[in-house]
Amino acid sequence: MMVFAFAVSAACCLGVGFVLQQDAAQRAPMSDFLSFRLLLDLVRMPRWLAGIAFMVCGMALGALALGLGEVSLVEPLMATNLLFAMAFSRWRTRQPLGGTGWAGLWLLAVGVAAFVVAGRPHGGRTVTDPLRHWLVVGVVAGTALLLAAVSKRVRMSTEAALLAVAAGLLYGLQDALTRVTGERLAEGGWTVLVTTWQPYAVAGLGLAALVLVQSAFETAPLRMSLPALTAAQPLAGIACGVGFMGDRLRTTPGALAWEAAGLVAIVCGIVLIGRHPAMPSGVARPERVRDLQPH
Numbered sequence: 001m002m003v004f005a006f007a008v009s010a011a012c013c014l015g016v017g018f019v020l021q022q023d024a025a026q027r028a029p030m031s032d033f034l035s036f037r038l039l040l041d042l043v044r045m046p047r048w049l050a051g052i053a054f055m056v057c058g059m060a061l062g063a064l065a066l067g068l069g070e071v072s073l074v075e076p077l078m079a080t081n082l083l084f085a086m087a088f089s090r091w092r093t094r095q096p097l098g099g100t101g102w103a104g105l106w107l108l109a110v111g112v113a114a115f116v117v118a119g120r121p122h123g124g125r126t127v128t129d130p131l132r133h134w135l136v137v138g139v140v141a142g143t144a145l146l147l148a149a150v151s152k153r154v155r156m157s158t159e160a161a162l163l164a165v166a167a168g169l170l171y172g173l174q175d176a177l178t179r180v181t182g183e184r185l186a187e188g189g190w191t192v193l194v195t196t197w198q199p200y201a202v203a204g205l206g207l208a209a210l211v212l213v214q215s216a217f218e219t220a221p222l223r224m225s226l227p228a229l230t231a232a233q234p235l236a237g238i239a240c241g242v243g244f245m246g247d248r249l250r251t252t253p254g255a256l257a258w259e260a261a262g263l264v265a266i267v268c269g270i271v272l273i274g275r276h277p278a279m280p281s282g283v284a285r286p287e288r289v290r291d292l293q294p295h
Contacts, residue, residue, distance in 0.1 A: 002065075002068055003065050003068045003069035003073065003074065003077075004077060006061050006062070006064045006065035006068065007061075007062065007065040007069075007073075007074045007077035007078050008077060008080060009058075009061045010057075010058040010059070010060075010061035010062035010065060010078055010081075011058070011077065011078045011079070011080045011081040011083070011084060012058075012081070012084045013054045013055065013057040013058030013061060014054070014055055014058035014059075014062075014078070014081040014084075015080075015081035015082060015083065015084030015085035015086075015087075015088060016051075016054045016084060016085070016088050017050075017051040017052065017053070017054030017055035017057075017058060018051070018055070018081070018085055018217075018222070018226055018229075019051070019085050019088050019089055019092075019222065020047050020048065020050050020051030020054065021042075021048055021051035021052065021055070021213075021214065021217055022051075022217035022221075022222040022225070022226070023047055023051075024042055024045040024047045024048035024051065025038075025042060025048065025214050025217035025218040026217065026218060026221075027045070036211060038211065038214055038215060038218065039210065039211065039214065042214060058081070059206075062074065062078055062175065062178075063178050063182065065077070065078075066175060066178055066179040066182065067179065067182045069121075070121045070122060070241055070245070070247045071175060071176050071179055071237050071238065071240060071241030071245055071247055072119065072121035072237070072238045072241040072242060072247040072249060073116060073121040074175070074237070075172065075175065075233065075234035075237035075238055075241070076111075076112045076115050076116060076234050076238075076262075076266060077112060077116075078175075078233070078234065079108070079112065079230055079231070079233065079234045079266055079270065080108065080109075080112065081230060082108065082226060082227065082230045082270055082273050083105060083108065083109075083273065085222075085226060086101065086273050089222075100272055101272075101273065103269075103272055104268075104269045104270070104271070104272030104273035105269070105273065106269070107265045107266070107268050107269030107272065108265070108266055108269030108270060108273065109269070110262075110265055110269075111261075111262045111263065111264070111265030111266035111267075111268075111269055112262070112266060113262075114258050114259075114261060114262030114265065115258075115259050115262030115263060115266065116262075117258075118250065118254075118255045118258030118259050118262060119249040119250055119255060119258075119259045119262075120249070120250050120255075121241075121247055121248070121249055122247070122248050132243065132244060133243075133244040135243075136239065136240055136243035136244050137173065137240075137244070140169050140170075140172065140173045140236050140239065140240065141169075141170070141173060141205075143166075143169055144165075144166040144167075144169040144170050144173075144212075145166070147162045147163070147165055147166040147169075148162070148163060148166045148212060150162060151163050151166070159216075159219055159220070160216045160217075160219040160220035160224045160225040160228075161216075161224055161225060161228040162228075163212050163213070163215055163216035163219070163225070164212075164213060164216040164224075164225040164226065164227075164228035164229040164232070165228045165229070165231075165232040166209075166212050166232075167209040167210075167212035167213035167216065167229055167232075168228065168229040168230065168231065168232025168233040168235075168236065169232050169233075169236045170205045170208055170209035170212070170236075171205075171206075171209050171229075171232075171233045171236070172232065172233045172234065172235065172236025172237035172238075172239070172240060173205055173236055173237075173240055174201075174202055174205040174206055174209065175233070175237045175240075176237055176240035176241060176244070176245055177198045177201050177202050177205070177240075178202055179245065180198045180245070181193065181196075181198045181199045181202055184196050184198060184199075213225070213229060216228075216229070227270045227271050227273070230270050231266070231267045231270045231271070234266070235263070
């Protein structure tokens, strides 16, 4: 129950934090797009700092959940951050939930329940094969870099989604390495921790993902970026958990079918919620309007 409590509390903080961050990021100059200068501009905005504070609290709670449970269990629960983002946005906009909102809510909730109940994620031995370990890390990180590069050549709305997917992949990888970092700390203390590469990778991935997600928030309304971010993160986290963390899922035909159905329901629910009118649409300033055609 502590895993559920920490994971859902993390999702709540992340959802509120993302809404506040996007509200500030849409006011940043486009000249800072995909640049660390963007963070220097945003840090002067109180609303963005409040959003970051919520996100840091969410990450800390998520780290506690990852320390107690498997990545494959925690990631689907943290995907519910979109529910809290919509609830917060709905409170601000007074927009009724409607059929689309309820459908997305139920799909996300039922999808998480189906995946957790059918898969019964549980721990196993951490994979010791370095080739497999680096292969999973390389595929996830490489895909994120590829999406970030391709995003510059597509429409603005698609660009935001691609950047958000890239950030979600990095956040999912970061979550898996956060759990590895916690294990290293528990096993060998701080002396062992500072001599391993995982904690430095966690910090680097977090900073890179932050730039990507703030650029996505800056480029387009939240409904075009947050669903992609929320969908990509648990998928990457589950892939890393099974790939090199040793997480185990039930693999009977029936269980696999329900797990797949649960993941599909989660993604569909996220998309429906993200497109709900309650989600902030953002207001583009004239100087921020860009060519919507591929370039």
